[in-house]
Amino acid sequence: MKANRKLWVAATVCVAVVAGVTGCSQGDDKAADPFAGLTADAIADKAVETTKAATAFRMNGTGTTDGEEMTVDFSVDSKGTCKGTMQAVKGGKAELIGTGDVSYMKGDDAFWRSSGGEEGASADEAGAMSAMLKGRWLKMPAGSDEDAAAFCDLKTIVKDMEEDTPRKGMTRGADADVDGKSAATLTKKGEKGETTTFYVAKDAAKPYILRVVEAGGKEPGTVTLSDFDKPVTVTAPPAADTVDMEQLMKGAS
Template structure:
């Protein structure tokens, strides 16, 4: 079963939400001294990536398409391995994810589990068995049991992907903008396949976080918004009676 391979990539390939990015910042922000004066766009991007990587927690939200399917993602994670979030596909598949450090839990509706089974090449009988076994219950996954799902609650893995997947070479700086009330510098990267990636970086000399990433054109247009930096994530593990572990699930599938 595959929930998603890379949460960071899931977020960044979501569809553009243009309403969240307005033109230029207003009032005092507009008149404020430029904290990036004298820096190239690439240098600003490097500072933004380094600052965001150093955060002890953050929230990622995005809406759009991944693997050809529309999806909405809302996910929070901290450095202690605590996480919580949700994803929703246009075809009706929805799932919640929570993690407590040593175990991740996923709870999906029937459409989600049937879609997951189909992607993994499960037979119709196996898919039926999986859907029935997990109906209204959480799938419990010990850390390290599944590299893909374990990465959901691994802040280091997420920021590593962020660093590797952030194209900084050849960036140019555009007009400043406003992202959810925060003044931001815009950094633009033109791709060789018709895509344009725009980074919105907080105009903050001390904490120039990445606030939003927007990609237009190309095969995977999308948007991702970051927030709640350094805000701890609080979750409660589901009761044992509401969970199914991997061993139980595999026995169910083998018997089907």
């Protein structure tokens, strides 16, 4: 397996370098398990609570929703600052940034046409919206009903994460490697054949959820979490490059 190969390479490097280099153990070749004595369910509880307490993190991965594959790479912090991209094969690609009070979204032609269609607009109306927003950012005030605005709300994200994370009936498997970090593997099998696997950092102080893999169900996907507690820095686009959603809605009415 690729994960095992990474561990083997790391071990080989440690043997080759001078004793005492950071990251190479001179004692036991196996680090103590920070979850020793805990059930898989208890580890899941610790992971969820720790991840909920993070002041920021990055999410990237691919999943399937309503039969369409979506790729997301997104960073958000507790101040409502966020930035990232999302892309669907049929729905196009969009960039999103948030500055706390306002969110901005810029999509390509396919994205705006797809978004317009979801609201019941005609092909001509969706085309007109795409033309108006071409190369420009749609400005959305905080608290708007747009789904995009919720992307910048860390509390909403972690609440959804908590509700969607199984906490009972977990099984611990062999440890794995997630981007160079040792992780405990927790698996939950669903009633319809789906399997959810969580990779939890083997860190006694901060056992974050590092990766979630959903397989076998109607909405398979993989999401990796990183950059915990790292503030997100963004710059709002110039006013000349934006279209105000509130003004746009007033004009439409």
